[in-house]
Amino acid sequence: MIWLILAILFGFGFVQLFNWSQRRGEYAPVVVSTNYLTLSLAVASYLAFNHNLTYSPAIFKVGMISGIFFVSSMLVMTHALTIASAAPVITSFRLSLLLPVALGVYIWAEPITFVQIAGITLAVVALALMIRTKPKTHHLRGLKAFALIVVIFLIQGITFTCMRWIHYAGLDPDRLKVLSVIGLTAGIVGSLFILIQNRRPAKNEILMGAGIGLYNAIALSIVFTALSILPGTIYFPTVGCSIVLLDNLFAHFFWKERLSRPAIAGVGLAILAIVLVI
Numbered sequence: 001m002i003w004l005i006l007a008i009l010f011g012f013g014f015v016q017l018f019n020w021s022q023r024r025g026e027y028a029p030v031v032v033s034t035n036y037l038t039l040s041l042a043v044a045s046y047l048a049f050n051h052n053l054t055y056s057p058a059i060f061k062v063g064m065i066s067g068i069f070f071v072s073s074m075l076v077m078t079h080a081l082t083i084a085s086a087a088p089v090i091t092s093f094r095l096s097l098l099l100p101v102a103l104g105v106y107i108w109a110e111p112i113t114f115v116q117i118a119g120i121t122l123a124v125v126a127l128a129l130m131i132r133t134k135p136k137t138h139h140l141r142g143l144k145a146f147a148l149i150v151v152i153f154l155i156q157g158i159t160f161t162c163m164r165w166i167h168y169a170g171l172d173p174d175r176l177k178v179l180s181v182i183g184l185t186a187g188i189v190g191s192l193f194i195l196i197q198n199r200r201p202a203k204n205e206i207l208m209g210a211g212i213g214l215y216n217a218i219a220l221s222i223v224f225t226a227l228s229i230l231p232g233t234i235y236f237p238t239v240g241c242s243i244v245l246l247d248n249l250f251a252h253f254f255w256k257e258r259l260s261r262p263a264i265a266g267v268g269l270a271i272l273a274i275v276l277v278i
Contacts (some may be wrong), residue, residue, distance in 0.1 A: 003226040004235065006266075008242040010219035015247055017212050026208055028078035030201040031176035034209025035216055036071060040183030042217040043176055049113025055177055062169050071186035073159045075193060077152055084145050092149045092156075092235040094244060095126045097236040099157025100164050104232035108168050112233045119276025120233075122269050129266030130248050152234025163223065164232045172228040179220055237277045245270040 021031050047053050080089045101120060104110040166178050194201065227235055245267055251257040259267070 002116055003222065003229060004238060006222045006237050007219075007226040007235070008246070010215075010222050011239055011243045012246045012250075014212070014216060014219050015243060016250065017215060021208050021212070024204070026205045026206070027199060027202070028195070029075055029194050030199070030205040031209040031212065032071065032074045032078070033187050033194060034201070034206050035069075035187075035213040036183045036190060038183075038210045038213025039217045040180050040187055042214055043180040043183065043221070047176060047180065052177075052214030055233055056174070057179070058169060059171060059174055059177045060181055062162070062171060064179045064185045066159070066165070066178070067182040067185025068189060069155060069159040069162055069183055071095060071190045071193075073152075073156045075190065076155055080148050080152060084148055088145070088149050089152060091128055092153045094240060095124060096153045096156035097140055097160060097240040098124065099153070100160035100232050100236050103157075103161050104157065104164055108164075110231045110233050112249070113163035116233055116277050119273045120237045122276065123237040126266040126269035127244055129262040130244050159238060160232075163227055166224060167228050175224040176221060179217075179224060182220075183217075234277055238274055241270045241273055241277075245248060245274075 022028070044053070077093055079091065096121070101112075105112050139233075164173055166172065171178055226239075248259060248267060249262055252259045
C-alpha cells in the first residue's frame with residue numbers, strides 16, 4: 001500500500017510541475033525531451049555507481065518501444081491542446097487508463113471482481129466530471145477532432161500498458177535499467193522532433209525540463225516498483241483517479257479556482273471509486 005500512496009503523491013507532484021511549466025509559457029516539447037534525457041542520465045548514473053550497467057536485449061526491446069510511446073503521448077497531447085478544445089483532450093488522456101486495465105485482464109489474465117468493475121466505472125464517471133478547463137475557441141472540430149481524441153486515448157493507453165509490460169516481461173529486477181532506456185529513447189525522439197521544428201530551446205525551458213527530469217526519475221522508479229507488486233486493475237484506476245482528485249482540490253485551495261458542481265460530484269464519486277477498487 002505504501003508504494004501505491006507514494007505513486008499517487010509523486011504522480012500528483014509531476015502534474016503540478018508540468019502545469020507550472022505550462023503556466024510559464026514554456027515550449028512543451030523542449031521541457032518534455034529535456035526531462036527524459038535528464039531522467040535517463042540520472043538513472044544510468046545511479047546504476048553505474050552501483051556497478052550495474054549490464055543490459056539484456058529484452059531490456060532494450062521493452063525500453064525502446066515504451067520510450068517511443070512515452071514521448072509520443074506527451075507530444076501529441078500537448079500539441080492537441082493548442083488546436084482542439086481542452087476538455088475532450090484531457091478527458092481522453094485520463095480515460096485511457098481503461099486500456100491497460102482491459103488489456104491486463106485480456107492478455108495477462110489479471111484478477112478483477114465485479115466490485116472493482118463497479119469502482120472502475122465510477123472512476124470513469126468521476127474523471128469526466130472533474131476535468132477542469134477554460135473555454136477557448138479552437139479551429140479543430142468535427143471528425144478531425146474526434147480522430148485526434150481517439151489517437152490520444154490509444155497512444156496514452158498503450159503507454160500505460162507498456163509500463164505494465166515490464167512486470168510480465170520478467171524485468172522487475174531490471175526496472176531501473178528499462179527506465180533508463182525509456183528516458184534515453186524518449187529524449188532522442190523528442191530532440192529529433194524539436195530539430196525538425198527548427199525550434200531553438202530557451203535556457204529556462206532546459207532548466208525546467210532538467211528539474212522535472214530529476215524529479216521524474218524518482219517518480220517513475222516508484223511507479224515501476226508499485227506495478228511490480230500490484231495488479232494493473234487496482235493500480236491504474238486508483239492512481240489515475242486519485243491524482244485528478246488531488247489536482248482539483250489543489251486548484252481549489254491553492255490556486256483559488258472554484259470547483260463547479262459537476263467537479264464536486266466527481267470528487268465524491270472518485271473517493272467512492274477508490275474504496276471499491278482497492
